[in-house]
Amino acid sequence: xxxxxxxxxxxxxxxxxxxxxxxxxxxxxxxxxxxxxxxxxxxxxxxxxxxxxxxxxxxxxxxxxxxxxxxxxxxxxxxxxxxxxxxxxxxxxxxxxxxxxxxxxxxxxxxxxxxxxxxxxxxxxxxxxxxxxxxxxxxxxxxxxxxxxxxxxxxxxxxxxxxxxxxx
Ligand SMILES: [Zn+2]
Numbered sequence: 001x002x003x004x005x006x007x008x009x010x011x012x013x014x015x016x017x018x019x020x021x022x023x024x025x026x027x028x029x030x031x032x033x034x035x036x037x038x039x040x041x042x043x044x045x046x047x048x049x050x051x052x053x054x055x056x057x058x059x060x061x062x063x064x065x066x067x068x069x070x071x072x073x074x075x076x077x078x079x080x081x082x083x084x085x086x087x088x089x090x091x092x093x094x095x096x097x098x099x100x101x102x103x104x105x106x107x108x109x110x111x112x113x114x115x116x117x118x119x120x121x122x123x124x125x126x127x128x129x130x131x132x133x134x135x136x137x138x139x140x141x142x143x144x145x146x147x148x149x150x151x152x153x154x155x156x157x158x159x160x161x162x163x164x165x166x167x168x
Pocket of ligand 1: 057058095126130
């Protein structure tokens with residue numbers, strides 16, 4: 001028997017606008033990373049790497065989505081974050097300040113430092129935007145280790161979520 005899917009009502013009408021502003025800032029900051037890396041390394045490839053590291057990191061939201069809804073993909077549900085509400089977990093594995101240190105360290109040890117700097121700068125810019133605009137989260141939310149310690153529980157990591165969402 002098919003499990004009945006829960007639906008959630010958006011209680012904050014500004015949320016759509018928030019999403020557009022969020023994407024806009026990611027594009028602006030990633031473009032900035034692109035310019036910085038290009039000026040520094042004079043390489044389009046590295047500059048593009050910085051840009052895409054800063055924008056495509058959000059594909060980790062897909063993992064959270066597929067863990068809940070499997071391949072039943074619906075763009076609106078995905079963008080509105082139903083996956084987090086349904087599972088009450090928020091993994092977003094690529095969102096973590098720790099990755100910057102890890103990538104730079106691996107780049108240094110394995111000898112691909114320019115690429116590592118480009119990726120690290122892209123991620124850095126992305127997390128700065130998420131950290132500043134994602135005011136509803138706990139301050140340490142963007143540390144992967146913090147989320148692991150809190151067992152990825154949405155109720156603990158985002159105490160305001162109940163105000164925004166009502167199950168219907
Ligand atoms: Zn993000």
